[in-house]
Amino acid sequence: MFEAVAFYLFAFLTIAMFYITVTTAQALYALTALAAGMIFISAFFFILGADFLGAVQIIVYTGAVMALYAFGMMFFDTTRDVKEKNGNKFIGVGLATLAAVMIVAIFMAPIVSTNMQAFYPAIEGIGNTQMVGVVLFTKYLIPFEVAAVMLLVAMVAGIVLAGKKMDLSLTKMSAAQIKEIEDKDKKVLS
């Protein structure tokens, strides 16, 4: 009973938040709605007994990803209204629904046809976090290490791409100096 109430409540909230994210014309509203939707999604993980995944969802998405987006939005002109493609709305909605139904069909086909068996069945009496640790550091150790290397590469790429000229302080330079640097950049880039 409680599960059903929680499921329908959070399903409604999540769908509403993500709908706001894709339809609003204000980038700040989209960011806030997305952060709220991420937290509501972690509620599903808690309902499903995946406690560690829920905690990771809150920490990574609303802690790291949203902070990074907010940081990135400081660079962009976000107060301006977002322009939209003015195509045929029905084509977009129809294609999206069709693609989603196809993806579900692809995933459901093997489940319906044969009985699935658990590779790593959950053991009674062991908590979710402990079980995740056991499976992650035995069966999935190599993917885990590869993911770690990938995150390192992403960090280096982020620093290299976004951190150019961070040794210069634009607030301490005069307008003429900034203009000079910009002109030099344009000459190099064009």
Added chain:
Amino acid sequence: MEIGLNHYLILSTILFAIGLVGIMRRKNLLLLFFATEILLNAVNIGFAAISHYYGDLTGQMFAFFVIAIAASELAVGLGLLIVWYKRHGTIDLDTMTSMRG
């Protein structure tokens, strides 16, 4: 009323459809990134639900790796977006239609 696996898969489908609609109608690249995050989260719900209803932890493992990939994609993508904005002063998709050698 009992909540089954199908409920979660239908919810996952709805969220995935919302994300696809966002990808198709957004012009601003930052908001396109938001739509991709919605897609990844929709798939994560499906993985966690299957993991729960079949008593198997593989789905949760997949969800963890999806989260890791989403984080690294975001770091690189946002860096590229900042570089683009510094050069062109806009992050609209329509400005990226021409390639110059």
